[in-house]
Amino acid sequence: MSTRNREIHLASRPQGWPTADNFRLVETEVPTPGPGQIVVRNRYLSVDPYMRGRMNDVKSYVPPFALDAPLDGGAVGEVVAGEAGGLRPGDTVLHGLGWREYALLDAKAARKVDPDLAPVTAYLSVLGMTGLTAYAGLLEVAGMKPGETVFVSAAAGSVGSLVGQIAKLRGAGRVVGSAGSAAKVERLRALGFDAAFDYHDGPVRDSLRAAAPDGVDVYFDNVGGDHLEAAISAMRVHGRAAICGMIAQYNDTEPPAAPRNLALVIGKRLTLRGFLVGDHGHLRDEFVREMAGWLRDGKVSYDETVVDGIENAPEAFLGLLRGENLGKMLVRV
Amino acid sequence: MSTRNREIHLASRPQGWPTADNFRLVETEVPTPGPGQIVVRNRYLSVDPYMRGRMNDVKSYVPPFALDAPLDGGAVGEVVAGEAGGLRPGDTVLHGLGWREYALLDAKAARKVDPDLAPVTAYLSVLGMTGLTAYAGLLEVAGMKPGETVFVSAAAGSVGSLVGQIAKLRGAGRVVGSAGSAAKVERLRALGFDAAFDYHDGPVRDSLRAAAPDGVDVYFDNVGGDHLEAAISAMRVHGRAAICGMIAQYNDTEPPAAPRNLALVIGKRLTLRGFLVGDHGHLRDEFVREMAGWLRDGKVSYDETVVDGIENAPEAFLGLLRGENLGKMLVRV
Structure with a gap:
């Protein structure tokens, strides 16, 4: 396993439209899990419009992103180290520490998903x-x-x-x-x-x-x-x-x-x-059941626009704000 | 009974703030009731902010007022002619043909109220x-x-x-x-x-x-x-x-x-x-019961600003738009 980790930091807060200069690609070491923790090799990152608001330093429903620290957001990947909370290496999980190649997190902040039931990206989009x-x-x-x-x-x-x-x-x-x-x-x-x-x-x-x-x-x-x-x-x-x-x-x-x-x-x-x-988590089970049925019957289609490489995540986000995506905008790490 | 009736017509549609010129006092004859109809001598007229919208010629939830015709709105008065729908001369009724001294209306468009239970103006305000x-x-x-x-x-x-x-x-x-x-x-x-x-x-x-x-x-x-x-x-x-x-x-x-x-x-x-x-008429009984109790117990106060004379109804309405009223703006006819 590589020991090199790359992550995207917020270098400065955008004024108006963000630019590539507001982001910085930073190399770090792959972290080592402590008790109760796992390390996940991210495969797909979600970039979403709401992230723009978090780049401003204003009080909102989620805290703003910190400067000179990795951004975060939805991601799916494989556990590569650590064994906790019923998770072990090889498991595919959904979690909230995107914008980086390797994520260190508490096992209880990750949710195991079945990569055989649906393409893993579906857990970031149509089923997520x-x-x-x-x-x-x-x-x-x-x-x-x-x-x-x-x-x-x-x-x-x-x-x-x-x-x-x-x-x-x-x-x-x-x-x-x-x-x-x-x-x-x-x-x-x-x-x-x-x-x-x-x-x-x-x-x-x-x-x-x-x-x-x-x-x-x-x-x-x-x-x-x-x-x-x-x-x-x-x-x-x-x-x-x-x-x-x-x-x-x-x-x-x-x-x-x-x-x-x-x-x-x-x-x-x-x-x-x-x-x-x-606020609507109480609908999740009903939603997954109904949506899985529609997908199985071919009644729902979903589009994905996939950008390759963590280094291109800022550009993927900028493209999303410009409306260049069809369907879900994802970064393949 | 006088045979002279006076009513306020809309003379022209206001552009911006209305003025006295938008209204006209018109003398007519007191009408004679036909079958199923009554004539009411109005005692109090309600003037309300929503009436401003009806002076514009735009589609809305109620039709606009017609030009050269009497305005209308909530009113309370006594039946002076006609006997229909359980109503007879001497009854006090609440109805929707204000802005005039005498109103001719279908008996079923009037609702009898008890002038001994509450001041008649209350039926246009706190209990209405x-x-x-x-x-x-x-x-x-x-x-x-x-x-x-x-x-x-x-x-x-x-x-x-x-x-x-x-x-x-x-x-x-x-x-x-x-x-x-x-x-x-x-x-x-x-x-x-x-x-x-x-x-x-x-x-x-x-x-x-x-x-x-x-x-x-x-x-x-x-x-x-x-x-x-x-x-x-x-x-x-x-x-x-x-x-x-x-x-x-x-x-x-x-x-x-x-x-x-x-x-x-x-x-x-x-x-x-x-x-x-x-849209909330289903609450009326519950509301009247609760409000009547509060009034009886002295727990609710209500203010009225009363202007005298049908000829001053336009000025009462203009005063309402300027915020000169405390509580309900009424015209005593």
């Missing part, structure tokens, strides 16, 4: 937090009912593409997605979306009205800004928005555009609700 | 739609729980003052109100609010932080704009906003200020929910 985010946001937070019209933004992303597919499988009457390129729009149609549009093609409000002329009951927001404003305008009486992310404004240095039509929530009795997947 | 709005918004829409901190804007208004008192009676840990003058702030303290501030005294965000240093669980919004933005900043994890009105922007001709901090709804898992009292 990503899938549960889509499932909980659509069904529990927004309370989608059969026959309703659903609109999801960033619909070609990892969460959005699952939101649309789950909506159809659970009986939505019409599913509309927005994305950032013609190729992505094409992909959404192949995934079974009833309508899809490229938000570059005109005001979101106009595109949405054309795609959902009878209005929207449920909006799954990954974008914020003009998408949220358009959704509020398009929403029908008693519409609900599950607000998962606002990627359009994560790199803003000025106060972001805010929906000027918010007063419509009164007359239309709308509900706008922010959520974090961590 | 106003009270139910406060009760339903606080307890059902926002789901206030004992021990929570509640913030209400326009707190010296008819709805706001009841929100604060109901919150205390239902066990809120701390109740904070904002209002537009030192006298109103004084009144809020007398009503049992734990803290109150005049929103002219500085940024709402700062005043609210001082009044609720540990944050807010429930925000009852009557104002919108800077109040809503401040509340979003002050809200604690899993906070809820019941959005009842946005009086700050009803007369805006430019797009209104919008909360620039809306992304906070995600990390704090906030719920913003607009509502109309009409």
Whole structure:
């Protein structure tokens, strides 16, 4: 086993859009496990939009990343040293110390997964937090009912593409997605979306009205800004928005555009609700059972964009913020 | 019985702030009831902020007022002609055809009330739609729980003052109100609010932080704009906003200020929910029972600002928009 470990540190806090300079590749030694600990050789790392917020030094629901220390995030890999908590070398585990080749962690902070049941990357995406985010946001937070019209933004992303597919499988009457390129729009149609549009093609409000002329009951927001404003305008009486992310404004240095039509929530009795997947762990078993069935029956497809090499993890993250991914953005270590 | 009837018509649609010119006092004949109809001599008319929206020619949850026709709204008065649906001359009724001295209506559109049980004005305020709005918004829409901190804007208004008192009676840990003058702030303290501030005294965000240093669980919004933005900043994890009105922007001709901090709804898992009292009629019996008990025991106070004369109804409405009322704004006919 190599003794060289490489990890990505936060070198400086981005102002606005992050650049490669905000990251630093650092060589360290592979750590040695203490009692109750394991060392995991990471195979795949997850990069996610929420990480941008943690690069700012502001109080939020998770502490900010520290400067000159490795970033973290979802990862899957093999135990290579240590034996604790029922885990032993050779086991494949899911854990939260990504952005590095080797991770030292308490065994109880890792969860064993079965690499024969599904590709290991699925535990970072369709069967993991990503899938549960889509499932909980659509069904529990927004309370989608059969026959309703659903609109999801960033619909070609990892969460959005699952939101649309789950909506159809659970009986939505019409599913509309927005994305950032013609190729992505094409992909959404192949995934079974009833309508899809490229938000570059005109005001979101106009595109949405054309795609959902009878209005929207449920909006799954990954974008914020003009998408949220358009959704509020398009929403029908008693519409609900599950607000998962606002990627359009994560790199803003000025106060972001805010929906000027918010007063419509009164007359239309709308509900706008922010959520974090961590509040919905009680749905995990039900979700995994249902999603595994859909995957087995070929009813759900999921896309992955894989970038090779820990040294390219910052670029993968930057590409994600630029919308260069189709589906889940992963780094293969 | 006089045969002269006077009513207020909408003469023109206001652009921005309404003026006296938008209204016209019109003399007509007292109508004669047909089969199933009654004629009511109105005694008190309700003027309410939501009426401003109906003066615009836009699609909303209720149709806009028509030009050159009488306005309408809540009213209480005595049946003076007609006998139908169990109603007869001498009965006191609550109905929806205000802004006129005599109203002709279907008997089934009127509800008999007991003038000996409570002052007749109470049926337009504390025991009527106003009270139910406060009760339903606080307890059902926002789901206030004992021990929570509640913030209400326009707190010296008819709805706001009841929100604060109901919150205390239902066990809120701390109740904070904002209002537009030192006298109103004084009144809020007398009503049992734990803290109150005049929103002219500085940024709402700062005043609210001082009044609720540990944050807010429930925000009852009557104002919108800077109040809503401040509340979003002050809200604690899993906070809820019941959005009842946005009086700050009803007369805006430019797009209104919008909360620039809306992304906070995600990390704090906030719920913003607009509502109309009409969706909460199922609470009416429970509400009347509970509120009548509180009134009987002297636990709830309510203020009324009464303007005399149908010809002064437009001025009463304009005064309401300027915040000149304490509690419910009424016109005595």
